[in-house]
Amino acid sequence: MIEAVIFDYGNVIDRCDFRRFLARAAPHITSMDAIRDRYSKLETAHETGDLPAGRFIAGMIDEFDLTINSAEFAEAFNDIFEPIAVTRRVIRQLAGNYKLALLSNTNPIHFDRTVRQADIFSLFGTVTASHLVGCMKPQPEIYLELLRQLAIPAERCVFIDDLAVNAAAARAAGMHAIHLEDAEGLPAALTEYDINVD
Numbered sequence: 001m002i003e004a005v006i007f008d009y010g011n012v013i014d015r016c017d018f019r020r021f022l023a024r025a026a027p028h029i030t031s032m033d034a035i036r037d038r039y040s041k042l043e044t045a046h047e048t049g050d051l052p053a054g055r056f057i058a059g060m061i062d063e064f065d066l067t068i069n070s071a072e073f074a075e076a077f078n079d080i081f082e083p084i085a086v087t088r089r090v091i092r093q094l095a096g097n098y099k100l101a102l103l104s105n106t107n108p109i110h111f112d113r114t115v116r117q118a119d120i121f122s123l124f125g126t127v128t129a130s131h132l133v134g135c136m137k138p139q140p141e142i143y144l145e146l147l148r149q150l151a152i153p154a155e156r157c158v159f160i161d162d163l164a165v166n167a168a169a170a171r172a173a174g175m176h177a178i179h180l181e182d183a184e185g186l187p188a189a190l191t192e193y194d195i196n197v198d
């Protein structure tokens with residue numbers, strides 16, 4: 001029997017479109033593919049807590065020759081999110097019947113300005129954020145930390161993520177997992193675990 005439902009944030013609760021950041025902060029960069037390798041190094045350090053927000057912003061501005069200041073960067077960096085209505089509705093329906101948890105690779109800029117401000121944030125009894133625990137999905141340690149915080153056996157948890165590799169890592173940790181490619185399919189996916197929502 002499932003007791004806890006665990007959600008990823010990006011592209012599960014909010015849709016993420018990094019092109020919006022590029023359009024505002026770096027119109028000279030044509031796509032994420034053009035900067036992915038250089039960006040990934042900064043992103044990983046930031047999302048594991050090794051690179052504080054101020055140094056991440058300074059590093060991004062320097063690395064990509066951005067002509068914006070720190071405040072403008074932070075605003076543009078948070079402009080990538082758009083709420084996914086179906087997921088938020090499901091979370092509200094599950095609240096009170098299941099323990100809800102959030103497990104996200106995130107950083108202090110997104111966490112403080114977007115994730116923590118989301119209207120459904122207070123419904124999560126457990127929040128495991130990569131930058132706060134020093135590791136990130138799909139590393140096994142972050143799933144073990146989540147389970148430690150939840151204090152619920154892994155086999156009674158179902159985890160929802162938009163990336164197959166993260167869902168697979170949750171299964172390796174003993175949890176059930178849904179690889180959510182389309183948020184509209186979430187209610188149907190949950191019925192496989194006898195979790196019924198409208």
